[in-house]
Amino acid sequence: MDVPVIAIDGPSGSGKGTIARLVASRLGWHLLDSGALYRLVAMAGAIRGLAADDEAGHAAVAARLDARFESDPAGSERVLLDVRLETGRTHQIRVHLAAIDLPVCGDSTYGVKGDLELVRQFLHAHRLRFTHPVTGDVLDLESSLPPDLAAALEHARAA
Numbered sequence: 835m836d837v838p839v840i841a842i843d844g845p846s847g848s849g850k851g852t853i854a855r856l857v858a859s860r861l862g863w864h865l866l867d868s869g870a871l872y873r874l875v876a877m878a879g880a881i882r883g884l885a886a887d888d889e890a891g892h893a894a895v896a897a898r899l900d901a902r903f904e905s906d907p908a909g910s911e912r913v914l915l916d917v918r919l920e921t922g923r924t925h926q927i928r929v930h931l932a933a934i935d936l937p938v939c940g941d942s943t944y945g946v947k948g949d950l951e952l953v954r955q956f957l958h959a960h961r962l963r964f965t966h967p968v969t970g971d972v973l974d975l976e977s978s979l980p981p982d983l984a985a986a987l988e989h990a991r992a993a
Contacts, residue, residue: 951989
């Protein structure tokens with residue numbers, strides 16, 4: 835299947851994203867925000883301690899990046915990420931994603947309150963694995979997506 839692609843290039847801050855959204859909207863096409871992809875790869879590389887000019891290292895990071903980009907012809911964009919906590923710092927995911935202009939949906943502090951009609955952040959721990967502090971047993975817990983987040987995800991995909 836042939837998929838038409840339009841690439842819009844220019845310096846940072848020149849309005850490429852705005853033009854791309856307008857073109858996608860006018861043509862009824864989906865939009866892939868390549869800038870968001872570059873920012874995700876750069877952030878993941880920085881977290882792993884890669885030098886900015888380590889092309890092979892960043893290529894390996896990009897190959898393992900678990901991200902799914904979705905948009906609709908009106909230009910509404912979402913990036914679905916499977917994120918692994920590295921440090922456990924407070925607000926780690928929220929701050930890092932907001933810093934690269936990809937705030938967590940429903941985040942009233944770093945994003946947009948009420949996004950996707952959520953009354954909370956779209957964050958969910960699908961799996962937790964840790965050693966019990968008293969017994970020493972390894973606990974491996976899994977949880978399916980709660981109904982409010984499942985509904986928000988369907989809303990985003992239907993938009």
